[in-house]
Amino acid sequence: xxxxxxxxxxxxxxxxxxxxxxxxxxxxxxxxxxxxxxxxxxxxxxxxxxxxxxxxxxxxxxxxxxxxxxxxxxxxxxxxxxxxxxxxxxxxxxxxxxxxxxxxxxxxxxxxxxxxxxxxxxxxxxxxxxxxxxxxxxxxxxxxxxxxxxxxxxxxxxxxxxxxxxxxxxxxxxxxxxxxxxxxxxxxxxxxxxxxxxxxxxxxxxxxxxxxx
Amino acid sequence: xxxxxxxxxxxxxxxxxxxxxxxxxxxxxxxxxxxxxxxxxxxxxxxxxxxxxxxxxxxxxxxxxxxxxxxxxxxxxxxxxxxxxxxxxxxxxxxxxxxxxxxxxxxxxxxxxxxxxxxxxxxxxxxxxxxxxxxxxxxxxxxxxxxxxxxxxxxxxxxxxxxxxxxxxxxxxxxxxxxxxxxxxxxxxxxxxxxxxxxxxxxxxxxxxxxxxxxxxxxxxxxxxxxxxxxxxxxxxxxxxxxxxxxxxxxxxxxxxxxxxxxxxxxxxxxxxxxxxxxxxxxxxxxxxxxxxxxxxxxxxxxxxxxxxxxxxxxxxxxxxxxxxxxxxxxxxxx
Ligand SMILES: Cc1cc2nc3c(=O)[nH]c(=O)nc-3n(C[C@H](O)[C@H](O)[C@@H](O)COP(=O)(O)OP(=O)(O)OC[C@H]3O[C@@H](n4cnc5c(N)ncnc54)[C@H](O)[C@@H]3O)c2cc1C
Ligand code: FES
Numbered sequence: 001x002x003x004x005x006x007x008x009x010x011x012x013x014x015x016x017x018x019x020x021x022x023x024x025x026x027x028x029x030x031x032x033x034x035x036x037x038x039x040x041x042x043x044x045x046x047x048x049x050x051x052x053x054x055x056x057x058x059x060x061x062x063x064x065x066x067x068x069x070x071x072x073x074x075x076x077x078x079x080x081x082x083x084x085x086x087x088x089x090x091x092x093x094x095x096x097x098x099x100x101x102x103x104x105x106x107x108x109x110x111x112x113x114x115x116x117x118x119x120x121x122x123x124x125x126x127x128x129x130x131x132x133x134x135x136x137x138x139x140x141x142x143x144x145x146x147x148x149x150x151x152x153x154x155x156x157x158x159x160x161x162x163x164x165x166x167x168x169x170x171x172x173x174x175x176x177x178x179x180x181x182x183x184x185x186x187x188x189x190x191x192x193x194x195x196x197x198x199x200x201x202x203x204x205x206x207x208x209x210x211x212x213x
Numbered sequence: 214x215x216x217x218x219x220x221x222x223x224x225x226x227x228x229x230x231x232x233x234x235x236x237x238x239x240x241x242x243x244x245x246x247x248x249x250x251x252x253x254x255x256x257x258x259x260x261x262x263x264x265x266x267x268x269x270x271x272x273x274x275x276x277x278x279x280x281x282x283x284x285x286x287x288x289x290x291x292x293x294x295x296x297x298x299x300x301x302x303x304x305x306x307x308x309x310x311x312x313x314x315x316x317x318x319x320x321x322x323x324x325x326x327x328x329x330x331x332x333x334x335x336x337x338x339x340x341x342x343x344x345x346x347x348x349x350x351x352x353x354x355x356x357x358x359x360x361x362x363x364x365x366x367x368x369x370x371x372x373x374x375x376x377x378x379x380x381x382x383x384x385x386x387x388x389x390x391x392x393x394x395x396x397x398x399x400x401x402x403x404x405x406x407x408x409x410x411x412x413x414x415x416x417x418x419x420x421x422x423x424x425x426x427x428x429x430x431x432x433x434x435x436x437x438x439x440x441x442x443x444x445x446x447x448x449x450x451x452x453x454x455x456x457x458x459x460x461x462x463x464x465x466x467x468x469x470x471x472x473x474x475x476x477x478x479x480x481x482x483x484x485x486x487x488x489x490x491x492x493x494x495x496x497x498x499x500x501x502x503x504x505x506x507x508x509x510x511x512x513x514x515x516x517x518x519x520x521x522x523x524x525x526x527x528x529x530x531x532x533x534x535x536x537x538x539x540x541x542x543x544x545x546x547x548x
Contacts, residue, residue, distance in 0.1 A: 055221050056218055106315060123245070126219075186312070190448035
């Protein structure tokens, strides 16, 4: 699991001369480095909305149907809306946490068609036709998922902010590796960060669920 | 994030057509683990995002007498459990180093090979060359994680792809289609990456409207391989330096070898010197060490990253030793 002193490589250290006075728009106008590399060229200010093809959805708000925790919801959202924002802002499912733009902490983990997915790194429109499970689904009709029960038993949270994401990552991990070793658990759950440092308790949960303790 | 159209092709031909419109101001969306970050930071702002996940032909792993072919959308998780890839130990080593179930289940091999550099000057908007008012701020700035080889030109960043060193050591070829319908070419991965000389060039040969569809590897039988990555953190992290070795050992002597380093130069960095140091000799601590020395002999570290030279040397040595050790029956890994 991740070191508590995790380093972000998304920006130079504070006080670096390079952060001063930089304007992103100038960059978009001035340099195509990123662009060329990913087969893109610089943006135009507006996106034209006419779409002639059936497999293209325009940049305007679209009807998007998401199946979340077994229920269909039809939203009216632009393609750029992430699943994280759709869940939190349109469906009031706030278990999924919005931590940072680089999406590096795992607190926004959901399960889509059985796979652990960072909701902040997925467009809502991409998820049409898939089955999305959020942490809210783990306590339904009085049934408590064993992962949740284990977190309670081992007191594996402090402030609780990272907990829903950790619980979902562990749910997906245990489904995939029901007999994982200590080392495999550390490998699999390294994408979740807990600022409060509850890793010991979380490790106990994982070991209990995989039969290791 | 800027507004964009969302397209969902179901065939390779449709994908190429959709990517070629809007003057190629379009983006390929695979797992999205990096593209969405780039778009949120407005480092890229495509008019159309082409979600290739519904193109079936990109999801499969197939084998024939000559080797295996991996679709660009195969995830790291799928590669790990794919029996056809079990013999490519150097790839399996890399997967185990990506310590996050989310990234393994979302991230695709195509997205890894086309990943943009993690250089913080680039991520902060200074472009790949890290320019401010036309001058590089990297050479005199915080270059702890930057290049120690191939860094004499304006590019100082390190290539981000984690699988490219192993793929190159195996002699991989990639299939690229577009920008015109029916354009198709197989490119040696060796020549796929480039070091940009101006801030309008990219890190690969891919042009607007092109798509990487498959990767081909020769058959793994009787060849040994391993990757060794030096990570600073226990959790999800990018290596400080990495190396991948592929060896053909006959009667205890190395007949042929390829050694490719990662995260040390603006492209994956093949060291023919390291290979030459072990070809014709048995793999021992001493010969592996001499390969490590040879690999970094020409290093030109920047002001803050001299430590990476030793890290890279160690990665090369350990990759070679691990490849040789994988020959022992007790080290054969079942998948
Ligand atoms: C918070 C975070 C931390 C991460 N940390 C690490 C880490 O420490 N170590 C690590 O190894 N990985 C890390 N990554 C993961 C890395 O992004 C994935 O390993 C990689 O597999 C990306 O695949 P993708 O399919 O998600 O890429 P995408 O984001 O979909 O694509 C990446 C780039 O490649 C282009 N592209 C994708 N597929 C193709 C194609 N077939 N043809 C042409 N162009 C294509 C895209 O346009 C984009 O520019 C991290 C990701 C996140 C979100
Ligand atoms: S319990 Fe506070 S962040 Fe994990």
